[in-house]
Amino acid sequence: MMKISQTKKNLNIETLRGLAIILMVLGHVIGGSSRDGLKVVDNSIWRFSYYALQYIRMPLFTVISGFVYAYKPVSRFTSNSKFIAGKINRLLIPLVVVATLFYLLQYFTPGTNFKPPLSHIWRIYVYSYAHFWYLQGMMCVFLVITVLESCQVFNTLKSAMFCMVIVALIYILLPCKIYYFSFNRVPFLLTFFILGLSLKRFYEFILKKDIITIAAVIFIVAISFQLYLFNVNAGVSIANFLTFCVGSTACVLLISLGYQNSKLIWLGDFSYAIYLFHILGAVTARVILARLSVHNMPIQILTGLIAAISFPVLLRLLCGSNKVLSVAFFGDKISSKKSPLPKRNPENVPASRIFPY
Template identity: 35%
Template sequence: MCSILFDAYCGLALAMEGQGYFFYSLYVFKKNTAKIRILPGRRCIFTILKVCQCRNKEENSETGYRKIPYICNMANAEKNLSVETLRGIAILLVVVGHVVGSGPGGGMKIDFPHPLRYLYVWIDYIQMPLFTAIAGWAYALKPFSASSGFGSFVRKKALRLLVPMAAVGTLYFLVQYLMPGTNNKGELSQMWRIYVFPYTIYWYLPSLFLIFVVQWWMDSRKWMDTPGKWAVCCMAALILSRINDVWILHEVPDLFSFKGALGQLPYFFVGVASCRFAVPLYSRPAVRHVMLAVALCGIALIQTVWFYPGKCASLSMLLYPVTLIPALFLLLASKWHNRFFVWIGSYAYSIYLFHGFGTSGGRIILKMMGIDAIVPILLSATFIATIGPVLVDKLLDRSGMLRMLFLGRK
């Protein structure tokens, strides 16, 4: 009986970990006393489940206790450190990628075969899929509830995503139009397009809004409440992500960045599954090994894109989602954390909204100072584009109106 209870406890712990719960160390002694080891510098409120005394192979012969996980609910604890670390890494990759530029004509205008252009191939592979998977994981933390209503859900997401897109996007358009030395200036007569079609870095916000709407609709019909149903939905999303800009869809205007939503939808589903279905995904070593093998194939695809441009590169990029999905699952299962990345991750949304001012402004300021060296520009622009939005966040947070308009917070 004791063994059954212990196994059930560990199974529950693993399942709860997938639902956003912390794991630290709990040592249960023979006399129902416990010793808890908590990560230094973190506070949490927890409930220790009583585990009856029983023999176990993992029991330490000297101390007479065995190590098992305990559960700390996210509602009573600080944010999940490992996911916040990934969030911090993801936003830094986004910033560095935009400093370098997506092509030779943007950013620092670095052409092939410079090493930074090779670095961007790696960044482009993982940055937005990781960001989207984290968004899906965060969405799945809260159980779906139809009682709140679709209208309420849409209003909250519109406030969080669309209002800042319009406010910050307008500001960015005007600054880019007025400031000398910026890339891709627009015409004032065409400014209306930034609210309807994808606009520079802000294409992601309407795409993510549409993804949230799709996910809510699917949850309302219980289409993703089991691993099997999730697999069917993810396969459909994969197919849509590969044909979202070919054939008939290529002729369809990209209204509200719906093509970006189709491209990112599978990765959002990955985040949802990594939270909801942790036990079948992570409890079997064989599944992890297969994921790792497929994820490593993605590294080979990246090399193909770089060293064999043309048809081979196009085929490799077509297969990207197949290798990215297991890679994202493994990353979200990681328990590594870093305080610096956790801190950066806590400002990830503000950095995303305002880093474009820093990437362009930092580069222009350095060139006005006569600094043309690539490395100083890269490091300085990245620093300005990362720390600047943090300061802007703190400044805007003092005003309720500005906080709502530019940060999407009440």
Template identity: 30%
Template sequence: MSVAFCKYRASPVPLRITLCPLILRETQEPMSSKKMKRSIEVDTLRGIACVLLVLFHVVGDTPSVGLRIPEGHWLQVVNEALAYVRMPLFSFISGYVYGFRPYQGSPLGFIKGKVRRLLLPLITVGTLFALIQAITPGTNAAVDHWWLLHIEPVGHFWFLEALFIVFLMVLLLEHLGALATGAGFTAVWIVSAMMFIYLHPPNYFAARGAVYLLPFFLGGLACKRFEIGTAAARLLAAAVFIGAATVVMSFPLISGQGGSLPALALGISGVFLLLRSGWRSENLAYVGSFSFAIYLLHVFFTAASRIFFQKFGITDTYVLLMLGVAFGVGGPIVSALVIGRYQGLNLWLLGSNAKIKATAA
């Protein structure tokens, strides 16, 4: 078996493992329309999102985690700035791809699929991560209240919980027909934007994260459902992006990454422009086709590579950065290819009920 990063196939093949909360293909459910083909543009964006996420955890969001880079270092500045588009991009594409296979009127089946796809990996991989983090010397954090495990989100696994809540909200909105027309959709999006800015619930089961993700998810869905992407729309988005970026840079204290209108405007316009840019990269698309596995598993490899190489005397920040990103992307891909060959492991660890046979690329 070989793994070729330079080779991408737009149509599904045995090597491809659809492993992403951005895809959420429920293989056991019948499709009412033709099977959705892979899009190299969308997979390219998934690849970008994965690289940004891995980079974030390698660098660390504060000087006390990750590579422990001092405050004000350009890597810390860039890492913080990318937060305006990093998770919004994941959520936006989730909504966009959901638009290909929206809720079809079977609430129990819909919820069952999301429980399997999102909550099952949360319980298995998320709990394993918490345990390893607790017993491994050199890790940056540990669970404080084990009796609240996953009620209080663990690390980056908050996204799975938050996205599950978003899907429940979308299920209700679809059932009520609130997203069927442009006017109704606009009204719902405005409410979600107001929640983003003003609502700050306790973060049990990632409720705060769900409020954060919802307007971006709905934005992606709107792009697909109403085919938003004209030249005028792109021009308006570019103007909003420039204006919001100017405000964020000029008034950083009132334009935090979450809970402010400039942050929302910057995120929604930025990811919209990325989506409609038509950017195609076979390498990034290949990475993006494993995005769920990368999201779930990358932290095991980024932390392990940092601890391992530092033990052997490698301390250069940029060498550790490149090694961390390489292991954080490559490790989960190899893991997904192995896990995908065993139906039980694939179900319990990656939320997929399909047995995938890896073939030479």
């Protein structure tokens, strides 16, 4: 396989980052069930499209996170504590601020799908809540990664793959029952994070023609079986196994393509802001369309997608120059002199900013 330059790999990942955020937002606009989002019925083409991408969205999101972490691993910091402090800044400050804001808006705004009692607000900092579970889970992942890096687990491809297989088996066969701080999601996140880390650190060894061919075959078989099981209540172990097979091979294939798209690259720079605030745009669009008696599903989905992406981008641009808001809403560095705003030319973006995690 031809060696891909560092810059080209960055642009490839930036493109996939833009794609990943669109897929994630689209999934939330449609809703995970007939009770969420636009309350799409279970036997519709929209529900089928949601299910078809279900095992690709979050694995891709997490693989990109691991891939970009490998540009600036914990060993690049002066101490492990400084690395963890940076992740607390980046993940937990927005978790507290944005999740609280979302909870209050969900309670007071008319037309929302669910109104939690105010007395339960403390639970959002302890258990999974909405899409913010990802911030909790990734904080746990970085704590584990720090330990594994200290043990030099990822210094060789063999040890890295062995570690990933062990974590994947735990994810597939031993579903975690610890729900505090989304710890039950950590095996899933850690599996795909290690895959992304390994793809970056051992790029030339993994992405060879034979391996890509095998990944393509596994992907076709796995996703065909997944679609065959549409509307079938498969067991957790089967679902987790399919998630691993479909998600891992899809990520390998997408990264191996080396595809670049300037619009997705530009959008990818706002991915963290979109991830944090997209629900507010989607809910606003849904409430407005309901008031206008617009019930056409394609229009609802398209409008929700546009609003869910546009609102966070505008918010990021408006708040970027305000130090307090940029730290509280987006986890920007407290000590930095100027809040970094997304740039149109990702070649000038430091590796540590390619992905928010």
